[in-house]
Amino acid sequence: MSITQKDVEYVANLARLELTGEEKERLARQLGDILDYINMLNRLDTTNVEPMAHAAIEHNVFREDGEPRSITPDETLANAPDRQGDFFKVPKVID
Amino acid sequence: MELAQKTACELKRMIQTGQVSCREVMTSVLDTIEKREPVVQAYLRALDRAELLARADATDKKNARGEDIGILGGLPIAIKDNICTKGISTTCASKILGNFIPPYDATVAQRIAEAGGIVIGKTNMDEFAMGSSTENSGMKLTRNPHDPERVPGGSSGGSAAAVAAHEAVMALGSDTGGSVRQPAALCGIVGVKPTYGRVSRFGLIAFGSSLDQIGPLTKDVSDAALLMQVISGHDPKDSTSINADVPDFMECAGNDRNLTVGLPREFFGEGLDPEVGKSVKDAVGLLEKAGCKVVEVSLPNAGYSIAVYYICACAEASSNLARYDGCHYGYRAEGVDNIVEMYCRSRSEGFGPEVKRRIMLGTYALSSGYYDAYYMKAAKVRKLISLDYEAAFAKCDVVIHPTTPTPAFKIGDKTENPLAMYLCDIYTVTANLAGIPAISLPCGRTSSGLPIGLHIAAAHMGEKTMFEAAGKVERLLAEAGKWKL
Numbered sequence: 001m002s003i004t005q006k007d008v009e010y011v012a013n014l015a016r017l018e019l020t021g022e023e024k025e026r027l028a029r030q031l032g033d034i035l036d037y038i039n040m041l042n043r044l045d046t047t048n049v050e051p052m053a054h055a056a057i058e059h060n061v062f063r064e065d066g067e068p069r070s071i072t073p074d075e076t077l078a079n080a081p082d083r084q085g086d087f088f089k090v091p092k093v094i095d
Numbered sequence: 096m097e098l099a100q101k102t103a104c105e106l107k108r109m110i111q112t113g114q115v116s117c118r119e120v121m122t123s124v125l126d127t128i129e130k131r132e133p134v135v136q137a138y139l140r141a142l143d144r145a146e147l148l149a150r151a152d153a154t155d156k157k158n159a160r161g162e163d164i165g166i167l168g169g170l171p172i173a174i175k176d177n178i179c180t181k182g183i184s185t186t187c188a189s190k191i192l193g194n195f196i197p198p199y200d201a202t203v204a205q206r207i208a209e210a211g212g213i214v215i216g217k218t219n220m221d222e223f224a225m226g227s228s229t230e231n232s233g234m235k236l237t238r239n240p241h242d243p244e245r246v247p248g249g250s251s252g253g254s255a256a257a258v259a260a261h262e263a264v265m266a267l268g269s270d271t272g273g274s275v276r277q278p279a280a281l282c283g284i285v286g287v288k289p290t291y292g293r294v295s296r297f298g299l300i301a302f303g304s305s306l307d308q309i310g311p312l313t314k315d316v317s318d319a320a321l322l323m324q325v326i327s328g329h330d331p332k333d334s335t336s337i338n339a340d341v342p343d344f345m346e347c348a349g350n351d352r353n354l355t356v357g358l359p360r361e362f363f364g365e366g367l368d369p370e371v372g373k374s375v376k377d378a379v380g381l382l383e384k385a386g387c388k389v390v391e392v393s394l395p396n397a398g399y400s401i402a403v404y405y406i407c408a409c410a411e412a413s414s415n416l417a418r419y420d421g422c423h424y425g426y427r428a429e430g431v432d433n434i435v436e437m438y439c440r441s442r443s444e445g446f447g448p449e450v451k452r453r454i455m456l457g458t459y460a461l462s463s464g465y466y467d468a469y470y471m472k473a474a475k476v477r478k479l480i481s482l483d484y485e486a487a488f489a490k491c492d493v494v495i496h497p498t499t500p501t502p503a504f505k506i507g508d509k510t511e512n513p514l515a516m517y518l519c520d521i522y523t524v525t526a527n528l529a530g531i532p533a534i535s536l537p538c539g540r541t542s543s544g545l546p547i548g549l550h551i552a553a554a555h556m557g558e559k560t561m562f563e564a565a566g567k568v569e570r571l572l573a574e575a576g577k578w579k580l
Contacts, residue, residue, distance in 0.1 A: 008455070015413060015458040016420070016435075017451060018443040027455055030513055034456060037514055038402040041472050044479070051474035052481055054305035055291040055530020056335040063331060075198040079424035090422055093434045 001039060003032040098123035099261040103170050103318040106264060110158065110169055117151035117158070117169030117213075120264075124171045124215065128262045136237050137247075137257035139176050140184060141216035147171070150213050165211025167325060172207055173263035175254050176217040177224055178309065179298035180204050183214070187300050188232040189222045191419050191426045191445030201298020202333070203267060203309050203326045210325045215263060218253030222447045223416065224274055224302045226250050227519035230510055231449040238506070239282060241545060245503040248278030248519075254312045255282040259580065265322050266312045271303045272404050273498075273523025275310040276535035280498035280548020283537045283580055285319045285565075286312045288523075290556050291530035292337035294323075295330030301415040303408035304335075306527040314580055316536060316565045320344035323558070342559045348566035356382055356564070357392035357491030362522050368501045374539035374547045375497045381571040392487040392494060396479045397525055401517055403480065404524040406460050406473035412450075413457030419445065452513060481529040488554040493564045496522055498535040498548030522550060532558045534565045539577050 008024045008031070019027065073086045082089040098106065098120050109115045125144055132138065154169035174180060177187045179197035181204075186192045200208070207214065221231035229237045229252025237252045239245040240260035247256040251268025255278035258266050268275040270288040279286025287310040294309045301307065311322035324345060329338040356379060363372055383389045421427035421441030428440035446454070460469035487494055500521060509516040526533040531552055538549035549568065553561035572578045 007459075011455055011459045011462060014462060015454050016417075016438040016442055017446075017454065018439040019451075023448075023451070027452065030452060031456060031459065033514055034405065034517075035459075038406060038469070038473075041399060041402050041406075041476055044396070044399065044476055046472065046475035046479070049475040049478050051471055052478035053474055054335070055481070055528070056305070057292065057337060061334040071198045078198065079195055081421060081424075081427035088423055091431055091434055091437050095433070 001032055001035045003028045003035065097127065097261070099127040099264070102314045103264045103321055106170060107168070117154040118148060120169060121147055121151040121171055121213070124262065124264065127260070131240070131260045131262055134238060134243050135240050135256050135260045135262065136235050137218055137253045137260065137262055138173070138216045139186065139188065139219050139234055139253065142183070142214070147213060147215055154211060154213070165209065166321065167207060167210040167212035170212050170264050171215045172212045173216050173218050173254055173257045173266040174204060174214055175220055175251050175266070175268045177220060177269055177300040178204060178267060179300070180214060180217065183217065185217065185300070186234070187223050188220045188234045189445065189447065189450070190233050191442070193426060195424055197298070199298065202295035202330045204298065206325050212325070218251070218257055218266060220253055221250035221449070223300070223412070223450050224250040224269055224271055225412070225449050225453055227273070227277055227516050228509065229253060229278070230506065231447060233447045236506070239503045241283060242503065244505055245545070246281070246506055248281035248503065250274040251312060252278045255279055255284060255286070258282070258284050258312050258314060265318055267309055267326070268312050269299055269307055269309050270527065271306045271408060272527050273520040275312060276498050276523050276533060276548070276550060277520060279312055279535045280537070281503040281546065283546030284312055284314055285316055285534065285536045286310060287319050287323060287534045288526055288532065289323065289327065290337070290532045290558060292335050293532065293556070293558065294326050295333040295336050297330055297332040303411040304415060305411060306408055316348050316562065316569045317345060319534065320348040320562050337556070339556065344558060344562050347559045347562035350563045351567060352563050353386040353388070354492040354560065354564055355388045355390060355490070357390055357487050357494045359392050359394045359397065359487065359494055359496055361394050361397045362496035366500050366521070367497060370541045371497045371500065371502060371547050375495070375549050378538040378549050378568055378572060378577070379495055381575060382568060385567070385571055390491055392490055394480070394483040394487060394525065396476060396483050399476050400480055400525045400528060401521055403473045403476045403528060404520070405456065405517060406469050407477060407528070409453045409457030410461050410470050411457070413454045413461065416450070416454055449513070477528045480525055484525070484529045484531060484554070492553070492560050494552045496550050498522060498550040502541050502545035502547060526552050531555050532561050534561055536565055536569055537578050537580070538568070538572055
């Protein structure tokens, strides 16, 4: 299956990745090879098969409403690349 | 024999009867780390010697006073670096988490501490657990203790190498497509992938959430049962955790029951190294001679498992790894002017090539116009693979086959060909897709001395049967003189 550099650029944008020219070229080739392999799935007829998204036992999980102990703002922000008071600080969002 | 070379169960008995102190055990393991680590490089971080000895001393004092030291009392345990440890840096061997220090413990780490175990360090891995050789680590290269020119397997290669080199008594890894069992096989130790939901994933940094399970890497089956006993059981903090009683795994491993063994014909065919195949079949022969019934079974859709796995796991990974955006924790690129540039540059500079490749594949498979063709198709074939196992377990108690098609390969052999690396997991991914428990244990060596792994899978929640079979295989192999670490 042929994956063009344009396809790679489109997907990279969705995934918020910035790729170099060399990376784009390599990924186009490698993803093409992997998808060629994956296309073997088309040999199987799966018309009436239920999709299986996970192997967990399917039921909803509830807990009592309450205020379980959580970590403090300082503990939370200890790993933040940048902070201002009790907030995560990021560069400008809207011009 | 050095203390570090003994199994956890042996050391546990010796500590409890006062034959050795926890300090002596800890010293022996730390000395082994000093001696072997320059070559093996299993650890990303070993904790401070003085601090670890102080903790061992505290356990010795408790023991001397006749207090309960817990079922892992004083045992030195290594933890894979994608499992959160409070106050101890946890990086997933990725630059993007290079400076991350978790504010909490994973449930498994908390349970180890409550059982008296002492965490001695964090082990190397393929970045975000994506790989089968630990060569995708963004930090260092781990070598196979049996042959330093070869890989330890992956992605829990650091944990496997640490246990095999006696640099830890036991270790934890995580298994999304074989990442505990495959390195265990390549390093000649025991590795378990529990039933999906048996062990809490709280605090395990997510890769493929519908497939990930934490499991033990140990020197023998009893040790695996011991560590499984500690980490298993319901956790309200993980909504996929199963609320069911945990059987006495240690007792199961000692049971002598004649089981029906199924050999899937698809896993003994093309691509299997003849020495590996023979070693596994010889072990099955021992079971048959000891009274087990051996039948052939079929997993007709197993040949599609790698294709299904790479769609499901990468789709989940692309979504799980969206959280690394440079905002809340982890790496942030410098000198960015706006938020989108911050996302893009932080991710591009922080992730390594294999992680990018899988994010790209997963994003592609989930993107508009391709979702049905790839993700939905894969989810349906996953169902077929799961049904194959149900049909097989109607005919047998356990399914046995080699863990890997080949023994440990040379460093660099597969790094240029992602697909060849993916195929290392061809015999292990099916258990993750179906959510069933499986164990790998060593069953012999190749003529050049490399360990060979035998894989036992049981039905959903069938750890009891899995440990019975593994214990029996291990005893028969020991009697026949087929394996010694």
